Amino acid sequence: MKQTLVALVENKPGVLNRVASLFRRRNFNIDSLTVGRTESPAISRMTIVVDTDAEKVAKQLYKLVNVIQVEDVTNVPNVSRDLALIKVQVSAETRGQVIQICDIFRAHIVDTSPETLIVEVTGDEEKITGIVEMLRQFGILEMVRTGVVTMVRGEQALSPNGYHEHFASRGNGHSANVL
């Protein structure tokens, strides 16, 4: 089953390389990995979707000196979003149909030419797969996805500013409920 982990890492050169190398070295299959900035310039955040035991992955990530915190959010209520840009072939007859499908999925047309449209759609895995399936009949010329980013719902915040307290209270992130 797919598992989703969120990791806070120090924003230092080579950190992405260290994480990627770890996954290959330990034979973990990555489904998707995204990395980006957080509200703190010193800290980056990764969302990692794997097809491996999340506990094992988290423990190995903790071995990397620059990894600050790892949370398995698979079974925590969360918001997960993936963004796709899809270039679809259209003709005068099919253009309207594609626009209709976009409406149903609340997708946006962000570029048009006489024979193509670029559709931008944001959502979870299912929604994106859904629209891709619907658009396939018209001819998908090109597609790109950002990979999933995830945030836990509610008041709990995985904030880099709070990591010191967080760690102190969790005993190095080694307690069983973190992993």
Add this chain to the structure above:
Amino acid sequence: MQLTGAEIILECLIREGVDVMFGYPGGAILPTYDAMTKYPQLHHVLVRHEQGAAHMADGYARATGKVGVVIATSGPGATNLVTGIATAMMDSSPIVCITGQVPTSQIGTDAFQETDVTGVTLPVTKHNYLVYDVEDLAYTIREAFHVARTGRPGPVLVDVPKDVQNARTEFVYPEDEIRLPGYHPPKRASEGEIEAALRLIEQAERPVILAGRGVVMSGAGAEVLQFAELTQTPIALTLLGKGGVPESHPLSLSMMGMHGTGHANLAIQNADLLLAFGMRFDDRVTGNLKTYAPNARKIHIDIDTSEIHKNVRADVPIVGDLKVVLQQLLPKVQRREHKAWLAQVRDWMEDADERDIVHQDAGSRLLAAHVIHDMWQATQGNAIVVTDVGQHQMWEAQYYPHERPHTLITSGGLGTMGFGLPAAIGAAMGLRSTNVWAIVGDGGFQMTMAELATAVQERVPVKIAIINNGYLGMVRQWQEFFYEERYNATPMFTPDFIALAAAYGIPAQRVSRREDVIPAIDWADSINDGPVLVEFAVEKHDIVYPMVPAGADLHNMIRRPAPSPDSV
């Protein structure tokens, strides 16, 4: 004080307590070599191959418990370190490697002797750094030492471009705290974990302690022994756990695993509780995981959370420093007897004893096991032994019992041939001891024997015992057992080692009869102003018994046949 980057490196080494560095110069590290002339308190040992430098630093670290230091140039200098770094990584040995790099302006241009050294060493270091700015240099070196020696120790590499070594800045030693928000090596167990462990300990009828290198590294030998005596629990050792507790102790079962003792392996397979103390259930230790200690519950104490449940599922995992955790546990542990269990274990021990080659006459043949046994006698079990990899390593493990920690230095996890001689040089230098013996095979010795010159130049009083069986013996053994005796690429030509030693000005003797073994050891022990070499021409077709074939059940050992009553 305005200093160059090169001077800052050396200032920082001094503040870390470094007294010796093992290295080899080259273009990209020359500024640092030049700066060494101003710091005579830092002794530099010129090796003959950078791999030797890494093994020496590793041997130094394992013998002294301090961080070993390596210096090398960019490109080929740094890539030559890789085997040594990987060896240190597998056995959690703390070394810091400082490598020169091409100037920052040339990085990425395929400049002369440019290699992406942080890239190459990423999977085999605990951590590594490329320093772009001289302002970061002092702190980086400080952090590198901190990471190398804390938690689960390991090798750290700092790559320093030439222009960073030449740049000048105000040197202030960074006394402030280490800034690593995600790095907090664990120490203590929680009360819940201690209670859970106590429950299993109280219920156990057939417990066995598995003592690993963590016992040695955390200095927990006394606590392990106290626990064992209080609960009357026998102790099996991993190869790297040897010395953690005295092997002469009545509760010691000696080594477990592939070439472990029959009684250690049978005790493990029949146990109802395994207490894994700072060991990582290596495949050489467990054999077939599906049939490993099937009726035993497991308490696993390890400082590295990723070792928990990695190979063997633990019923009570405790992440912490072994010594600290045992100190938490000990006051609460109840006295136990386990009489029936210990009687059973003693039976297995007697059976093993009967088969033991030590008690058998070899006729005119010189057996390596006998050589090592005699060596143990001649040195009164007091030598610091450094081995290479192969059959001789296993015979050392079987026939040289160790009583004190840090007295056996051997490449376990990577099994690196060529480790023995350089690691022994590093150990002897670190300890300033005349009591270090390198026990090496004829094969592995030839991989790094260039370091004989280093030993001579530095007048290192290391004793070298070559166990010459004319074969890559361990591989030959596998060919005998598993490849129908097709001895492909294992018989090997060796030079005349005595003449070779003479070429280096090293006193040497060849021994081929049992009665000459002890006198030769005594002779070598009397030479203390430089290296000395003894070659033992031993039986060529010998086998290390017992043996658990790779992946087989731990109790299915190939054992030496018990001697029949009418055999001599």
